[in-house]
Amino acid sequence: MKKPFVIAVCLSALLAVVAPSTWAQTNWQVQNTLHVGAEGGWDYATVDAASHRIFVTRSTHTQAIDEQTGKVLGDIPGQTRSHGVALVPKLGRGFITDGGGKGAIVVFNLKTYAILGTISAMPDADGIIYDAKQKKVLVSAGDSNALLTFSPDIDPVNGKLDPPIALGGKPEFLAADGKGKVYVNIVDKGVVAVVDLATRSVVNRWPVTPGGGPVGMSFDPSKHRLFIGCRMPQKLVVMNSNTGAIEASLDIGAGVDATRFIAGQAFASTGDGALSVAAIKNGVWSIVQTVKTPNGAKTMDFDANTHIVYLPTAEMETGANGRMQPKPGTFMIVVVGRQ
Numbered sequence: 001m002k003k004p005f006v007i008a009v010c011l012s013a014l015l016a017v018v019a020p021s022t023w024a025q026t027n028w029q030v031q032n033t034l035h036v037g038a039e040g041g042w043d044y045a046t047v048d049a050a051s052h053r054i055f056v057t058r059s060t061h062t063q064a065i066d067e068q069t070g071k072v073l074g075d076i077p078g079q080t081r082s083h084g085v086a087l088v089p090k091l092g093r094g095f096i097t098d099g100g101g102k103g104a105i106v107v108f109n110l111k112t113y114a115i116l117g118t119i120s121a122m123p124d125a126d127g128i129i130y131d132a133k134q135k136k137v138l139v140s141a142g143d144s145n146a147l148l149t150f151s152p153d154i155d156p157v158n159g160k161l162d163p164p165i166a167l168g169g170k171p172e173f174l175a176a177d178g179k180g181k182v183y184v185n186i187v188d189k190g191v192v193a194v195v196d197l198a199t200r201s202v203v204n205r206w207p208v209t210p211g212g213g214p215v216g217m218s219f220d221p222s223k224h225r226l227f228i229g230c231r232m233p234q235k236l237v238v239m240n241s242n243t244g245a246i247e248a249s250l251d252i253g254a255g256v257d258a259t260r261f262i263a264g265q266a267f268a269s270t271g272d273g274a275l276s277v278a279a280i281k282n283g284v285w286s287i288v289q290t291v292k293t294p295n296g297a298k299t300m301d302f303d304a305n306t307h308i309v310y311l312p313t314a315e316m317e318t319g320a321n322g323r324m325q326p327k328p329g330t331f332m333i334v335v336v337g338r339q
Contacts, residue, residue, distance in 0.1 A: 028277055028291050031308075032335040034070025038063065041326060042312040044084035044127070044258070045333075047301040048110075054301070054333060055094065056312050057082035062096050062106075064113060067303065067310060070333060074113030079106060084128040086137050088152040095137055095152070097125040103141060107156035117156025122146055122164060126172065133178035134197060140171035140184060147171065147184055147195055165200050167193050173258070175219035175226060177241065183226055185214035192217075192226065192239065206244030211235035216259040216268065227266040227278075229256035236268045236278055238285050248285030252276040257298035262307050269311055271298035275336060293334050296326065309336040 040058030047054050053073060054065045062082055064074040080100025087094050089110065096106040103121035105128075108114060124143035130152065131138055139148040146164035154161075169186035171193070176182045182195040186205070190212045194204035208214045208228055216229030219241065228237040229252070236259065238248040255271025265288075266278040275291040296313035303310070311334040314326035 027339045028275070028289055028309075028336055029339045030291065030293060030334060031337045031339075034065070034067075034333040034335065036063070036065055036070050036072060036331050036333060037329050038072070038075075038331060039328060040331070042299070042314070042331065043082065044299050045301040045310055045312050046085040046087060047303050047310060048087055048089070049304045049306075050089060051110075052303075054310050055085040055087070056333075057084060057096065058331070065333060067308075067333075076106070076108050076113050076115065078115060078118075082106075083126045086128045086130040088130055088132075088137070091152050093152060095128060095130075097121070097128045097139055099124045099126050099142070103144070105137075105139070105150075105161075107154075117159075119150070119154065119156065119159055119161065121148060121161060127174050129174060129176060131176040131178060131182070134176065134180060136197065138174060138176060138182055140174050142170045142172065142187075145169055145171070147174070147182065149197070163200070165195055165202070167195075167202060168205075169193070172215040173217045175217050177219065177221060181241075183217065183219070183241065185217050185228060187213055187215055190214065192228065192244070194244075204244060206239065208235075208237050208239070209246070210249045211237040216256055218259045218261045218266070220261045225261075227259040227261055227268075229259045229268045229270075231256055234270075236266065236276060236287075238266065238278075248278075250276070250278055250285060250287050252287070253290075255298050258300050260300060260302055260309070262302055262309070267300070267302075267309065269293070269298055269300045271296055273297060275300075275309070275311070291336055293336070294332075295324070297334050307338070310334070311336065 062076040079098045098104040103125040105119040107116040122141040122144040127140040169189040172185040174184040211230030213232035226239040253270030253274035277289040297311040300311040315330035319325040
């Protein structure tokens with residue numbers, strides 16, 4: 001009779017340790033709202049965890065925002081249609097994609113926010129990331145159907161980008177494995193293009209079916225998984241990054257624009273005010289929580305040190321054309337964390 005009792009005690013102790021941790025991971029809540037203001041829309045957010053800053057593109061300018069107070073620490077002007085920001089702290093540089101006109105990359109100083117130069121790119125320069133292992137900045141150019149690359153130490157005044165890599169469709173966001181492969185959502189073809197940086201060519205095209213219209217993307221290098229936010233239909237697709245096999249396809253809200261992978265869980269932010277949280281439960285991926293956020297909070301990033309999520313949005317109102325649009329001066333950052 002003693003052996004079963006010992007086993008029961010050990011099991012109870014194990015559950016006491018494991019269960020609270022599991023429950024805590026799914027108990028995400030809106031913890032704060034940082035009221036920032038200023039004019040302009042918004043697109044991607046990029047968090048610099050080391051300096052506690054959030055960089056958000058605001059159409060014609062890009063703001064650096066204190067992630068704790070919401071104070072604007074710097075405001076970088078001079079863009080036509082800004083989209084995303086990539087940071088290279090070792091060089092003290094940041095890079096902004098400006099998709100307006102012929103397209104450009106704005107290079108700025110991470111400490112002073114001064115513009116160091118503007119590099120010619122291609123029309124609709126959009127998603128941007130930095131692959132630290134390959135030491136390359138990677139840019140998706142939507143209307144140009146191309147992946148753009150360049151070294152972060154590029155001459156900010158006279159430098160030129162590497163020759164573009166043709167993708168055969170309209171790219172949205174992207175991810176890199178750090179080993180020379182880049183995964184790019186091709187929104188109009190419903191596939192993920194796999195690019196080999198060594199040969200500068202597309203080596204695979206993997207359908208996202210049963211999802212479609214892939215836009216948001218993030219990557220778990222430890223488990224070799226891509227998390228793809230799809231708009232048509234509205235799905236969070238989990239894909240094996242080695243084979244392209246679909247491991248899961250989960251229903252999410254409308255207007256997804258970003259996904260993130262945080263401590264074993266996948267997140268999808270949607271414009272209808274839902275932050276979906278997915279995790280493996282009993283060996284199967286499922287939506288374990290949906291956090292209600294304000295409408296328009298469709299992009300996000302997180303602090304890698306604290307795992308706090310930041311979502312830019314604004315108060316929405318009906319415009320003269322009958323469509324919802326941001327109310328002037330109400331731009332804010334919604335802060336989501338574990339309770």
